[in-house]
Amino acid sequence: MEIFLDFVQAGAIGNFTWGNFGMLIVGCIFLYLGIAKDYEPLLLVPIGFGILVGNIPLASGMQIGIYEEGSVLSILYQGVTQGWYPPLIFLGIGAMTDFSCMLANPKLILLGAAAQAGIFLTFIGAVLLGFEYHEAAAIGIIGGADGPTAIFLSSKLAPELLGAIAVSAYSYMALVPVIQPPIIKLLTSKKERLIKMKPSKPVSKRLRILFPIIAFLITAFIAPGSLNLLGFLFFGNLLKESMVTERLAATARTAFIDIITILLGLTVGASTDASRFLTPESIKIFILGSLAFGVATAAGVIFAKIMNVFLKNKINPIIGAAGVSAVPDSARVCQMVGAQEDPNNFLIMHAMAPNVAGVIGSAIGAGVLLAAFG
Amino acid sequence: MEIFLDFVQAGAIGNFTWGNFGMLIVGCIFLYLGIAKDYEPLLLVPIGFGILVGNIPLASGMQIGIYEEGSVLSILYQGVTQGWYPPLIFLGIGAMTDFSCMLANPKLILLGAAAQAGIFLTFIGAVLLGFEYHEAAAIGIIGGADGPTAIFLSSKLAPELLGAIAVSAYSYMALVPVIQPPIIKLLTSKKERLIKMKPSKPVSKRLRILFPIIAFLITAFIAPGSLNLLGFLFFGNLLKESMVTERLAATARTAFIDIITILLGLTVGASTDASRFLTPESIKIFILGSLAFGVATAAGVIFAKIMNVFLKNKINPIIGAAGVSAVPDSARVCQMVGAQEDPNNFLIMHAMAPNVAGVIGSAIGAGVLLAAFG
Amino acid sequence: MEIFLDFVQAGAIGNFTWGNFGMLIVGCIFLYLGIAKDYEPLLLVPIGFGILVGNIPLASGMQIGIYEEGSVLSILYQGVTQGWYPPLIFLGIGAMTDFSCMLANPKLILLGAAAQAGIFLTFIGAVLLGFEYHEAAAIGIIGGADGPTAIFLSSKLAPELLGAIAVSAYSYMALVPVIQPPIIKLLTSKKERLIKMKPSKPVSKRLRILFPIIAFLITAFIAPGSLNLLGFLFFGNLLKESMVTERLAATARTAFIDIITILLGLTVGASTDASRFLTPESIKIFILGSLAFGVATAAGVIFAKIMNVFLKNKINPIIGAAGVSAVPDSARVCQMVGAQEDPNNFLIMHAMAPNVAGVIGSAIGAGVLLAAFG
Amino acid sequence: MSESVKFSLDFAVIGISIVFVSLAIISFAIWLIRKADDGWQLHEANKKEEALEKEQNIDTTTLIIISAAVATMALGRFHIRKVRRLMKGDSQHRPWSVQGRAVLHGSHITGNRKRQR
Amino acid sequence: MSESVKFSLDFAVIGISIVFVSLAIISFAIWLIRKADDGWQLHEANKKEEALEKEQNIDTTTLIIISAAVATMALGRFHIRKVRRLMKGDSQHRPWSVQGRAVLHGSHITGNRKRQR
Amino acid sequence: MSESVKFSLDFAVIGISIVFVSLAIISFAIWLIRKADDGWQLHEANKKEEALEKEQNIDTTTLIIISAAVATMALGRFHIRKVRRLMKGDSQHRPWSVQGRAVLHGSHITGNRKRQR
Numbered sequence A, B, C: 001m002e003i004f005l006d007f008v009q010a011g012a013i014g015n016f017t018w019g020n021f022g023m024l025i026v027g028c029i030f031l032y033l034g035i036a037k038d039y040e041p042l043l044l045v046p047i048g049f050g051i052l053v054g055n056i057p058l059a060s061g062m063q064i065g066i067y068e069e070g071s072v073l074s075i076l077y078q079g080v081t082q083g084w085y086p087p088l089i090f091l092g093i094g095a096m097t098d099f100s101c102m103l104a105n106p107k108l109i110l111l112g113a114a115a116q117a118g119i120f121l122t123f124i125g126a127v128l129l130g131f132e133y134h135e136a137a138a139i140g141i142i143g144g145a146d147g148p149t150a151i152f153l154s155s156k157l158a159p160e161l162l163g164a165i166a167v168s169a170y171s172y173m174a175l176v177p178v179i180q181p182p183i184i185k186l187l188t189s190k191k192e193r194l195i196k197m198k199p200s201k202p203v204s205k206r207l208r209i210l211f212p213i214i215a216f217l218i219t220a221f222i223a224p225g226s227l228n229l230l231g232f233l234f235f236g237n238l239l240k241e242s243m244v245t246e247r248l249a250a251t252a253r254t255a256f257i258d259i260i261t262i263l264l265g266l267t268v269g270a271s272t273d274a275s276r277f278l279t280p281e282s283i284k285i286f287i288l289g290s291l292a293f294g295v296a297t298a299a300g301v302i303f304a305k306i307m308n309v310f311l312k313n314k315i316n317p318i319i320g321a322a323g324v325s326a327v328p329d330s331a332r333v334c335q336m337v338g339a340q341e342d343p344n345n346f347l348i349m350h351a352m353a354p355n356v357a358g359v360i361g362s363a364i365g366a367g368v369l370l371a372a373f374g
Numbered sequence D, E, F: 001m002s003e004s005v006k007f008s009l010d011f012a013v014i015g016i017s018i019v020f021v022s023l024a025i026i027s028f029a030i031w032l033i034r035k036a037d038d039g040w041q042l043h044e045a046n047k048k049e050e051a052l053e054k055e056q057n058i059d060t061t062t063l064i065i066i067s068a069a070v071a072t073m074a075l076g077r078f079h080i081r082k083v084r085r086l087m088k089g090d091s092q093h094r095p096w097s098v099q100g101r102a103v104l105h106g107s108h109i110t111g112n113r114k115r116q117r
């Protein structure tokens, strides 16, 4: 009978907390959003299930929990804490991303830069709310609207906030279709939203091959802190565009990225143990996160309007919102907002340019933050 | 010339033992069974070749052997010693297993529980034969008839017995078609073996999605020690059934599980060095293993007969034998035994229910053993 | 403003060296050869991009460089320094190599042995040039004309020379079509080059299954140091030829080898930091490397001529050159040189025999060197 | 009977009981959900009608996006045939998911070649 | 001639000899097996006839299992067409292997979709 | 205004500037390459004619190798249909690459089944 009591003690009944219970509900909400609502399922499902795994009440000492050294989860979590899952995901993303929309109209790249203002304004906000610089930097990257970048930077700068930052970043990325349209409409006139842009010219194969090499050298020279992200992104893209290494690119964008995605999502979710996650800091991070997305969207749209002052061929300022990255959701949002005014205005291909530029922009931003506070 | 003698000394001739020779023959038998007899080739071929690799006579100090720190084999073996290969295999198994046969007729799940009596009776037997509790627990899990579970538990509880336990478990799993039929026939009457069961009702998509989530929560709350196995099993199954993460499930059940299977099989085989494997303990383990399989089969069949006392729609007790797991071999054995009495009695689909329930059951059993002796 | 200066200090401008600049150009040349010239693109593209990554001028202390402990690149580089990437590549190569050309005409295997003279003569040369024995051994393996073998052996014997040895080996492997033809023509008469060989007999399935097992046992008994390479090569081949483990072989020769190839190429490239790579030793290594390829080719051709003295059915000595390995480039070179004399002389299938035998031969050579100096 | 044998007997009884109870609860939970499912399925039927209307609406958006792709085919890299194939494969889902499926990591595009491997 | 050069010469001779001997033994072993194969192949021919009869027998079992699948198609999730395809792909093996192939880890089912990727 | 707020303002300005400058340089570099491309494309057109002649030449070699494969079909393991399929898939490349593609690790053959998965 004693044995039985010991066993119960080791299990859920002996270690139950209401915090864990709350987090189990959060996990179920993630699963619901991913499965029933189809919001970013490839991330919300692994993270959601991971939250369940991480909040099972356990006696420590059984080598099961993700924070116990030597446990299986802690070993798989090393890819997050040591920071090598995100670069490998960027490798796969590079091998699946087609930058030609951006190469066809390079001035739209600047919109992807403008939207990164969200990163740095959120940094200021976090400092104002009392976070340390290195924590504020990790929180600011939520404004980059890019999951792997956020996980990579916070694993380096503020590992104790990683769970909250990752969950916040992915939550808002899933909510992009809710957050962006009102901001876009507020900042643009109907006339602006009706602007039609010319289809771009085709892009030569040579340019597509040279781009990852040159863009890598430029970003690595200016912001070497971004090397771990952009080095892998552009490497993956070169594998794809060079055509001669297609089998490597194919594996990078299928089996390889899938394996890392499964492990990253599950362990990031499992790291959101209630005792670490349910803190006042997490609430502040969620507030700052929504600020970050709003500011980033606004900065992109406003910068597009500023560019229009100087340009002959006007840009439809809606596509400035796509600069936040959150590929391809925000580009799709731009298409929809544009189509509400004129169903024959096909903005999505133009919006892809600031969209992918935003990925590069937020990785550079991460490099700057890493160089300063790493 | 001296150089040459040194070289010879480092090699096979200088280190040859008859134990190694015996193990090389065992390895060849495994390869023969896998390739020529087609018994469990996906495991017997890697393990068999691994036995060859592990029993090449070597001077130590060359950083080649699996027990020398820093050697390639020892690094690849870490997935076994640290216990993370088996959960990743369970992930893939979850992503390929269709639980609907079980969901369609949930009372058959109990048969998968009954057969786990084999685990605990073998535990008693091993204690009687003089093993320590933690060793007896690792040996008992052979009765679970599940390779990854056996490897996971013995890596945690009795690493020094891992080779013998794994080889014993896989040997008997390959011999299921030989072991089970006489036991089934002994315990059932012809009339019982002729029982026809009704086809089950279809299972809704919603139930298939909810099942892995709910089953995970139940098992993790009751037996948190099973989390590393069942967490990954149900996670993989959710990736499959949710439909929205099909690309992740596809990778988990192909490239990912294949990679882990190759590494697990090879290194488990290579760990059966003659000096560690050819011991009196191994012989006892083999005897206990056969006991475990016999008891598990009998327990499943007898429990089915007990259930029939209370049920209106009688269960064909043959399918109780499928509760041992050894998926899908033992379900197939049930089909064959049934067809010998009545070729038109299609038991296989009914037998799949206790069969997959047995996988869950033995993982729970492993969790109980881990909580008690881990 | 101070912040800005700090930032600049951390980046390229503060750490620029002409050595790095030179290496960036080397990287671009590799990319050019791989992409535009289609020379060994699956290796030159990853290595070339890796050279770019490894020579970005960085302040140390940011945990980015491959030689800084804990950086992402240093973690991925562990597969090279700990030596487990090359065996896994050999696994995939085994799963894609068809040895039947060799099995059909086993006496041609000896040509693959003769060409390994390049390894040992280069070893003597390196000792003469003042290298230590263990360094000379690592340099000698360039004569094996086999990338993974060279990386494996130099990671074990002379890690500080790994970059130079790898770059040298791959450079000459890409230049096989330039190096070999003049040597072949110099050593053979027109009459010899016109020799036509009989088509070989078919090979039974049983022989193809037995071959990897028996060849593994023979090589492991004689040269256990080759076990890490040949164990995995023959294991992969058994997975392929046994037919019953086709799904494992398929993964080994696609997703698995691709993943390792990406990581190996990138990190080997990134390890060629200018300060380590641009040394007088590297120049000596390049000179010895060209010697190695030349000697290996000559040894293969001359041995073929010696064999012809004793054989009734003469061998076309051109195919002796294929014994260097460099699969399948050197076999293709033999075909071309032969076709220049007689367009209807189809040597390629015969040349494949010494070609794959050369892979085994250089791995045995590596095992000998490892046993002696490891 | 020795101490250790007594312990192991006790332990075996408790162990098999825990396995049994766990699986019995799972079995019961499944039975419960199956019961509830009948109610849900009715509820679903109503919902489906609503969904159908909604789908119509979203479908239009999708159509626009597809036409956008056509319109920009000038870029020369987008083939309509592939888009259609992608839709068929996932036809059991709402059109939104068709696009969602093309997404990895909430923040990145998936090339058209994704499913060709 | 310096000590080290003498050593390296000696070593080179021994090294190349070991490579040679290893490959020569492999070459000889292959030659030996090829010889033996002729005998085996004859033996095989007889065996094949026996095997053919056996196969007939096992085939019946397989047929039963397939029909079982048909019978339980009521479950709505099992398509006979797939089962047939699986058999064709592996037709060089005995029917038992057709099922064996569907197994991974001696203890777990492989879904029908396994080969569809 | 506190010290830390001042710092964070300064830092934010510098940070966003660096992002901007980086992307602006990339944007400019792309624009530059596009300009250069026009010249290159002209140059290319001339080159292509040369290449065409060369290709003819190399094609012959390839043909020989393919015929070699046919000739050794006696080995019973080489199917011409596959060789042809491999060529079509890569038809945008020079024939050399057709063979080069079949190579992994500069030193090893890729079986014919490579692309079948």
Ligand code: NA
Pocket: A116, A143, A144, A145, A146, A323, A324, A325, A326, A358, A359, A361, A362
């Ligand atoms: Na961004």
Ligand code: NA
Pocket: B143, B144, B145, B146, B323, B324, B325, B326, B358, B359, B361, B362
């Ligand atoms: Na079981």
Ligand code: NA
Pocket: C143, C144, C145, C146, C323, C324, C325, C326, C358, C359, C361, C362
């Ligand atoms: Na070689």
